[in-house]
Amino acid sequence: xxxxxxxxxxxxxxxxxxxxxxxxxxxxxxxxxxxxxxxxxxxxxxxxxxxxxxxxxxxxxxxxxxxxxxxxxxxxxxxxxxxxxxxxxxxxxxxxxxxxxxxxxxxxxxxxxxxxxxxxxxxxxxxxxxxxxxxxxxxxxxxxxxxxxxxxxxxxxxxxxxxxxxxxxxxxxxxxxxxxxxxxxxxxxxxxxxxxxxxxxxxxxxxxxxxxxxxxxxxxxxxxxxxxxxxxxxxxxxxxxxxxxxxxxxxxxxxxxxxxxxxxxxxxxxxxxxxxxxxxxxxxxxxxxxxxxxxxxxxxxxxxxxxxxxxxxxxxxxxxxxxxxxxxxxxxxxxxxxxxxxxxxxxxxxxxxxxxxxxxxxxxxxxxxxxxxxxxxxxxxxxxxxxxxxxxxxxxxxxxxxxxxxxxxxxxxxxxxxxxxxxxxxxxxxxxxxxxxxxxxxxxxxxxxxxxxxxxxxxxxxxxxxxxxxxxxxxxxxxxxxxxxxxxxxxxxxxxxxxxx
Numbered sequence: 001x002x003x004x005x006x007x008x009x010x011x012x013x014x015x016x017x018x019x020x021x022x023x024x025x026x027x028x029x030x031x032x033x034x035x036x037x038x039x040x041x042x043x044x045x046x047x048x049x050x051x052x053x054x055x056x057x058x059x060x061x062x063x064x065x066x067x068x069x070x071x072x073x074x075x076x077x078x079x080x081x082x083x084x085x086x087x088x089x090x091x092x093x094x095x096x097x098x099x100x101x102x103x104x105x106x107x108x109x110x111x112x113x114x115x116x117x118x119x120x121x122x123x124x125x126x127x128x129x130x131x132x133x134x135x136x137x138x139x140x141x142x143x144x145x146x147x148x149x150x151x152x153x154x155x156x157x158x159x160x161x162x163x164x165x166x167x168x169x170x171x172x173x174x175x176x177x178x179x180x181x182x183x184x185x186x187x188x189x190x191x192x193x194x195x196x197x198x199x200x201x202x203x204x205x206x207x208x209x210x211x212x213x214x215x216x217x218x219x220x221x222x223x224x225x226x227x228x229x230x231x232x233x234x235x236x237x238x239x240x241x242x243x244x245x246x247x248x249x250x251x252x253x254x255x256x257x258x259x260x261x262x263x264x265x266x267x268x269x270x271x272x273x274x275x276x277x278x279x280x281x282x283x284x285x286x287x288x289x290x291x292x293x294x295x296x297x298x299x300x301x302x303x304x305x306x307x308x309x310x311x312x313x314x315x316x317x318x319x320x321x322x323x324x325x326x327x328x329x330x331x332x333x334x335x336x337x338x339x340x341x342x343x344x345x346x347x348x349x350x351x352x353x354x355x356x357x358x359x360x361x362x363x364x365x366x367x368x369x370x371x372x373x374x375x376x377x378x379x380x381x382x383x384x385x386x387x388x389x390x391x392x393x394x395x396x397x398x399x400x401x402x403x404x405x406x407x408x409x410x411x412x413x414x415x416x417x418x419x420x421x422x423x424x425x426x427x428x429x430x431x432x433x434x435x436x437x438x439x440x441x442x443x444x445x446x447x448x449x450x451x452x453x454x455x456x457x458x459x460x461x462x463x464x465x466x467x468x469x470x471x472x473x474x475x476x477x478x479x480x481x482x483x484x485x486x487x488x489x490x491x492x493x494x495x496x497x498x499x500x501x
Contacts, residue, residue: 053143139200141200145216234402248262
């Protein structure tokens, strides 16, 4: 449900500065000050604050963009070599330790963790020491655990060994006291949070966008596969596959506004334009999806009934990605939008546009191409298109990989799940794959690329499967598997920079 993000009460994260012990008799309320004890007094307080743990998910939209730009799927594009410099550096493999996009991912993820930790530290008793009981509280905390797992999964994918804390929200006095831990410990915490979530979450929720048991199972399975724990992942994947999900017959329908939270959706990050946002100083901190504006066609215009809106020609699919699709695969047209071909096929729209000035490929990310009528306020900042994070098709491909790479491979099951995805792509079974062993594994990996292109998984797939150094131009083995820790964190918190950065 888009409206779960409309609640505007996020005051729980106000930093509390402890006063001098000489003032033990001072009551802050004498000066009308809000204190920690004013929070979490009712069921409504808890539910409102749980919504606040979702908000930073919206601010992580650049995770999806970077996941393809850092790979062979996309180029940064833009107006010139200095436009969106953070993304140019990632695309060109000239990243510095001061990259603003990476710093934002670090900050947002820890903002989400801090919000979660505040709630988990007061699960049994609120800040005033009182237990607030209400029906559904355990399930509500399942959502909280999932969100923390998602934030830590983002951090460990991007940065490797990161700071791990779960017992409290950090204050000013904590700076410099916490150190990085091995990523194995981070993964262990992610697994624990997701298993705790699975134990209490319902299988469905009437509010679209709320975390369900199936979403937690799918994310846990993905986390396990990232660690090559294939046997452990299979039961969770099977449970999701047996659930209420189905493949949408027409691939492109998934990414339409009408297709949000559809029958294939296991987990989506919700966006909204109902509260117009205008703050360019916090360009991605509203409730809209900033990444949509980035991938639009520059200067695009046409008749009133032409459906697409202009954008900034950023995050452009490569011709190599387009060429990877076989003839008859409907995913090519629905992923790689050829604006010139579209113009020629639709003369009634009287289309004009500006050729992408920098790194032009002639192709655009159709899955998130901006459309008319789906934004408000500051147009660029308020697109409401959800990020589709986990779909049934990915669950099928994860299951195919798990069965193929398990200690007792079952390639028949792997073929079945792989071919379910391919039959939707081609509309028939004439493109079924009957490979086994290593050849089947490579086919599954190729299918992940074609199915999930421009959805933010490609770079991380290439890294986890050991293919990055041979596929990505500029990638240096032993360095580029992870990104640098933001320099500010090195200087302020005394963290250790990642190898070779």
